Amino acid sequence: MIPAGPTKRNGPATRIPEATHVETAVEYLRKEQKRHLDELIELCKIPSISTKPDHADDVRRAVEWTRDKCRSAGLTAEIHETGGHPLVYAEWCGAGDDAPTYLVYGHVDVQPEGDLKLWDAGPFEPTRTGDWLVCRGSADDKGQVLLYVRAAEAWLQTEGRLPINLKLLIEAEEEIGSPHLEPFIREHAALLKCDGILISDTGLARDGQPAITRGTRGMVYKEVFLSGPKHDLHSGQFGGAVQNPANALAAMIAALHDDDNRVTIPGFYDDVVDPTEEDRAQIRALGIDDEQFAADLGVPALWEGERGYTAQERRSIRPTLDVNGLTSGFQGQGANTIIPARASAKLSMRLVPNQNAAKISKAFDAHIRGLCPPGVRMKLTTHGAEADAYVTPSDHPALRAAVRGLREAFDQEPVQLREGGSLPILPMFKEALGADCVLLGFASPNCNAHGPNEKVNLPDLDRGAEAIARLFAHLAAS
Amino acid sequence: MIPAGPTKRNGPATRIPEATHVETAVEYLRKEQKRHLDELIELCKIPSISTKPDHADDVRRAVEWTRDKCRSAGLTAEIHETGGHPLVYAEWCGAGDDAPTYLVYGHVDVQPEGDLKLWDAGPFEPTRTGDWLVCRGSADDKGQVLLYVRAAEAWLQTEGRLPINLKLLIEAEEEIGSPHLEPFIREHAALLKCDGILISDTGLARDGQPAITRGTRGMVYKEVFLSGPKHDLHSGQFGGAVQNPANALAAMIAALHDDDNRVTIPGFYDDVVDPTEEDRAQIRALGIDDEQFAADLGVPALWEGERGYTAQERRSIRPTLDVNGLTSGFQGQGANTIIPARASAKLSMRLVPNQNAAKISKAFDAHIRGLCPPGVRMKLTTHGAEADAYVTPSDHPALRAAVRGLREAFDQEPVQLREGGSLPILPMFKEALGADCVLLGFASPNCNAHGPNEKVNLPDLDRGAEAIARLFAHLAAS
Incomplete structure (x- = not known):
């Protein structure tokens, strides 16, 4: 009431x-x-x-x-x-x-x-x-x-x-x-x-x-499903002739960043407003020691990441694209010589002010479709709401x-x-x-x-x- | 007895x-x-x-x-x-x-x-x-x-x-x-x-x-394990600062083939003896209809594969490299916004006559180590015997x-x-x-x-x- x-x-x-x-x-x-x-x-x-x-x-x-x-x-x-x-x-x-x-x-x-x-x-x-x-x-x-x-x-x-x-x-x-x-x-x-x-x-x-x-930051969360042969194939009998969905997926994911570690989706950065000197100063003022930060997380080094920005800027005021999960083929102990029938990845993008989540979502879909090779079929899912x-x-x-x-x-x-x-x-x-x-x-x-x-x-x-x-x-x- | x-x-x-x-x-x-x-x-x-x-x-x-x-x-x-x-x-x-x-x-x-x-x-x-x-x-x-x-x-x-x-x-x-x-x-x-x-x-x-x-064909079977942060991280709080092991793995796998779909491991093709015209004629003589072959396997198209060879040649007399399994991060239904702590891939190479499995195995190890970025740690395992x-x-x-x-x-x-x-x-x-x-x-x-x-x-x-x-x-x- x-x-x-x-x-x-x-x-x-x-x-x-x-x-x-x-x-x-x-x-x-x-x-x-x-x-x-x-x-x-x-x-x-x-x-x-x-x-x-x-x-x-x-x-x-x-x-x-x-x-x-x-x-x-x-x-x-x-x-x-x-x-x-x-x-x-x-x-x-x-x-x-x-x-x-x-x-x-x-x-x-x-x-x-x-x-x-x-x-x-x-x-x-x-x-x-x-x-x-x-x-x-x-x-x-x-x-x-x-x-x-x-x-x-x-x-x-x-x-x-x-x-x-x-x-x-x-x-x-x-x-x-x-x-x-x-x-x-x-x-x-x-x-x-x-x-x-x-x-x-x-x-x-x-x-x-x-x-x-x-x-x-805003967010868009996608899941990409690739399917190739109707069931797992013997990698000896078919390796070379059949597009491997796991290899294809890896290539597609790799192509989502360029050599400067910038996201390659066309238009991804179009609406991004460059951080002001004040924004950057506020982050510097936090006085986070990158070496200690890396040690606390247990990583051997921080990511070199998007060129031109510090690690602390990249994690707060720059947009990112991360794989959240990967699944394909044989995941048990030891070896199994297959060409997996399927491969999938969960991927999310963190967005910064002025980027439009709905627009980025569409641009991602178009881009990933363009990256999908002819030997596999692709299905796309959006998880959760697209948030600015x-x-x-x-x-x-x-x-x-x-x-x-x-x-x-x-x-x-x-x-x-x-x-x-x-x-x-x-x-x-x-x-x-x-x-x-x-x-x-x-x-x-x-x-x-x-x-x-x-x-x-x-x-x-x-x-x-x-x-x-x-x-x-x-x-x-x- | x-x-x-x-x-x-x-x-x-x-x-x-x-x-x-x-x-x-x-x-x-x-x-x-x-x-x-x-x-x-x-x-x-x-x-x-x-x-x-x-x-x-x-x-x-x-x-x-x-x-x-x-x-x-x-x-x-x-x-x-x-x-x-x-x-x-x-x-x-x-x-x-x-x-x-x-x-x-x-x-x-x-x-x-x-x-x-x-x-x-x-x-x-x-x-x-x-x-x-x-x-x-x-x-x-x-x-x-x-x-x-x-x-x-x-x-x-x-x-x-x-x-x-x-x-x-x-x-x-x-x-x-x-x-x-x-x-x-x-x-x-x-x-x-x-x-x-x-x-x-x-x-x-x-x-x-x-x-x-x-x-x-011969075979060498590898498993690559990448580890980044000591546990899964919030992709919003750390995305951009921390090397994502799943993204890194995808990039490493993608880098194992070049634009001609040839394996990039240095020396991989050095010892490969080019197929004779007789070898190729024997494969042609099998009269396999590629379109029917693709339809039987359920793939929309055969892989374009290594430039200069037919699909039937690539699956029998040419060496290949295939991912057999991929594992990383959240694999359940729906979304989970993490930077996975670990990512791993099972990969196998099929070898052709005159390639030396032990030599290829070593060359793979050196190459993949070179591809591993500084933000993650790598462990390598060889599964099974290396077979020529x-x-x-x-x-x-x-x-x-x-x-x-x-x-x-x-x-x-x-x-x-x-x-x-x-x-x-x-x-x-x-x-x-x-x-x-x-x-x-x-x-x-x-x-x-x-x-x-x-x-x-x-x-x-x-x-x-x-x-x-x-x-x-x-x-x-x-």
Whole structure:
């Protein structure tokens, strides 16, 4: 159920003098740290694994718990049914029409626990280890979602109001690809109308070092199936006469990069905007030591990659094409002398801002068809949605407000990251609501999200709650 | 146990006037066809599957049955223990020192039955269907081994002697790669001394069309393992910075052929003797219709392959390099966005006469190492023995004798084939005994050896026995 009526409620329209009020809210947060931790532990105990149908009730419990917590914080909150797991919509829109309106997006569903033997304690038995809370969902994304509830509560309980109009959209299907999120957003575009979107589902640059994730890459994922003879052939009797699908596939994949390690798909780079000196400076500022980076990954050397760009640029602000899987012929132990009947490859491209995923997808298909030799047949599949890259505009007011909030709470200048992965919801939000996203994350780089012993650093979480409380004030002033 | 003493026994040294005596032997064969078929059925009922340890007793039974059959045919015969399954050595060496001595090689072990649902009757319940006997081992190689026993019996029962000294080496480990054959041959080189070796473990060119397999290709089989990062990486976070082992492997495989589809390994073609016009004429004489050939295999077109050679030449008298298997990354349904930690390929090369397998093996290793980029580590494995190609010398007396025997028995000129597959025992026999092999086979091209419903054409078998009885006479006269 969604509250009916206008999304901006009446209320005092005067600006709040931030300097005084925010300190009261921050003081409240500090006092309530212990209780807020207990609440996080409560939520983490619920095994809200969205991929497992037998955990559907747990997912619902986590959603209900979140609704109740929003209400006790002083927000209005309702559960909304979708075709799958329900979601929570909460808001406090009493800051008036002159105040900006921000939408928070997060999720309370979690990944499966994986191999239980790899966990030191039960994955849903939150365990305190020094400054850390170990538990599935502690970092991704329960701990981070609750920061907004804590910050809202701090303002509402101390000042009786928020400096901005705040909307929260907390779903429970993120770990299964958010199948019902986009339809919900499109259907409720008026309700969700906002000046910007705040998301905390990313991480710090390193422990204690705040970061804003400025952009993500887009993605197109393809699978190429080649078939040759109707069944595997004796490589002695037919080798030389018959096009070997595995050899053909290797040649086709090899032809997707040129000698400068640039992707050969015609038009692939046409719309790519060259990184600005600022983009490159931000990456240099991260100060990643390539040698240490290679050693940590266990590779003998980093890839020489696309000529003209550093490894750290190539993994974040340049488009790439990678094979994700290869399958053909005999894969057992030892030798089997066959010409395989079939060979297939999974391939994905990471795209950068201004590249159009749909256009790249078509260009890939045409290019790979042209590379397919006459002796084999080809079938092409696209997996998942074609997602564009996304970058937060550098002049977005929430970006400046987030920088200030993070700086004050962490006593450190936040760095701005460009993330190489893909978050299809970012361009989707932009397209459906016309609003930009600001990503400020508080998970540790070694939080082990999706893995065993997922954990969150509690002092970082506490600083995160403070950063968000301060961010609200800066947004009001922006 | 092997009979001690000299391998050539005393006996009348006069040449047998072939024209009269061979017809008596052939007449005997025709009279005894029904009994010989019953004997084949008896042997085929024994499930002598050498790959399955629980069939070891059956394998021994088949070997004992063969020894007994050789004895009842008039040969001396003994079973010899090896480290694995036993073998039979039989002989009749009473033709005198002036007569040539020929060694027959064959095997009485069989492939597993495979999927029983694909068989019309039990794989070890020989079934007569028109001119065909359907049963595992009927074509490969029990039916063909017995032709020599039948022909020897015909001579010994009608003339009391053979026109040549005959030795039979019948093993029971062929389907597991003959692990104990070479040691046995080297240890018993004096016993096995001969002027040539006769092998019937190949096929007719088509039903009713006799063929001599003049040569086989050699083989070198490699597996290339690439490893990059210590575990699979997120392709978004690391794509561009890290060398993708699957992409690298594809590029390395692609680089193994040039634009003319020639293998790029330095020195690969150095020792290749260009086919003679006669070699090429023999292949043309087979009259294989490439379009029909492609249609039968289910490929949209034959490979364009090495420039300057026809498809039928490329699959028999030219060296090749084929991928036999590819493995990397995510192979399940759908998408998984990883940079795989590992990628591997099984690759084999078929070699032609005068190429040295050991030299090619080394050249491959050096070449592939040179192709391996710095961002991945490589490991190389060689599977199986490195086998040279083999070609029966065109002036071998047994070749001419076989042509005559086949021509007379089949009333058709035999064709000479170059087989693209590999038979490592041929160069091994040559090296260990200094003797050449002549391969005359009687299996139908669609006999389905190793597959379900393996079958043999009985009239072709009967003509085969006659051809061998006549071959004995022609060998004596050669």
